[in-house]
Amino acid sequence: MTEPRADTRERILDAAQHLFAREGYSAVSVRDIATAASVNLAAVNYHFQSKANLYREVLVRVAGAKRERYLAGLRRIREENPGDLEAAVSGFYRMHFEDTLKTEEGGHFVRLLVREMHHGRQETAQLVAELVIPFWREVGEAFLEGQPVIDPAAATWIVGSMHGQLIHFTMRWLKAHPPRGERTDALGETMAAVFPPLADDVDDYIDQAVAHITRFSVAGIRAVLAGPSHPRPEADAS
Amino acid sequence: MTEPRADTRERILDAAQHLFAREGYSAVSVRDIATAASVNLAAVNYHFQSKANLYREVLVRVAGAKRERYLAGLRRIREENPGDLEAAVSGFYRMHFEDTLKTEEGGHFVRLLVREMHHGRQETAQLVAELVIPFWREVGEAFLEGQPVIDPAAATWIVGSMHGQLIHFTMRWLKAHPPRGERTDALGETMAAVFPPLADDVDDYIDQAVAHITRFSVAGIRAVLAGPSHPRPEADAS
DNA sequence: TGTACATCAGTGAACGCGCGTTCACTGATGTAC
């Protein structure tokens, strides 16, 4: 009424990003988005043509900025501590947690991405793959720089162990501390009930998580690199 | 037409389990379920009163059998190899992978559970929490039996690292090898594109995954247990 | 053994509602001459 024009398109993107990350594509209606953005229903399709296209634009917007920033951060970590495995692991995790747990947009980003990775529809798969693959390739290279690589497949397995822990400890905090305006009682949610976050202050949590993951993973990486090249386990008598 | 009676209720549960695991609660309609089960639309609400209640019954059915079997398996592993960390880790992961990756029902189970953990609605949170909490408590106890525990919080962090890896390597296989009748081209999906499964045969994949996770995690667990009690990292000069 | 009634597992059609999308329209701003 009073506002004449301007940021309608951005407000729709913000609201859509928030709702899609929280509830998933199917559970959110265009009317929900329009209401949350304080925008006329028809304005959503005026700016974005369709709900599916709005979702695509949310993914692109939320991912684009992160992608460059993360890759630059990774390169900086590698340059400052070449060949230092501890520094690479702790620097990488700290960068991710600071970016993801301390801003609302970061939380939306990672929740959208986890949704897409685990339950994504084929239409957006390529989009996400293009975003994520170079990132994890760079992570693998950072971790193995200067290490005695025995089995080339070992890098892929190691990146898997790192990714699994990253998602777990990220979701663990986010499920217990959802972004503003979460409509349900946060304490009742499953992830938070099963795996409480272990710290109340976000900086404490990040410090402890980085310390734990670094100690656990550096030992794990060294053990995998030192071991035999992934033989069959349980070869009868060993 | 020809079939007179009998397994209608079971067929609805089977179809619902399959579809909910694959697409999520909101994306599946009661009509989808009735069609997949070759059952009259109204029969779904006749047997289950509502879609929400059907979903609840799917969770209970799929979870009930697993729960007892997993806990019994864990106890067996502990009894056969008391205090043997390698045996506990590899036995636990092998049991999970055999159960999850080699049967269709197992795949549905874990996909439903991951959905609920990461994006679940509050209504089902307590249900899932009651199922999962005793399981992970038992896992933690199995891993730390006979180990020199320094920090009681370390057990929780270690279980987090184990859980993160478990989910990653489970989803990694399932996204590339979805259960029967998946309607999309499996190779196009995001998780499979970003993290290919590293083996084509399920037994090879399980062997390699168990070998990797065991080597990585046993070293990680020992490092965490041996280290100081989770201090702040980066204490300036170290 | 025969009839009457009750219960059960579905069935076919319809209910109203909320969905994504469309359409004719408005009022403000920009451009041409």
Added chain:
DNA sequence: TGTACATCAGTGAACGCGCGTTCACTGATGTAC
């Protein structure tokens, strides 16, 4: 400077469709007397 037209951002109301759910009904089986 003034008028005519074009473009743009948004609006309000409606579209048809698919949704979860309901309802009156059917035909088979079980139980009472």
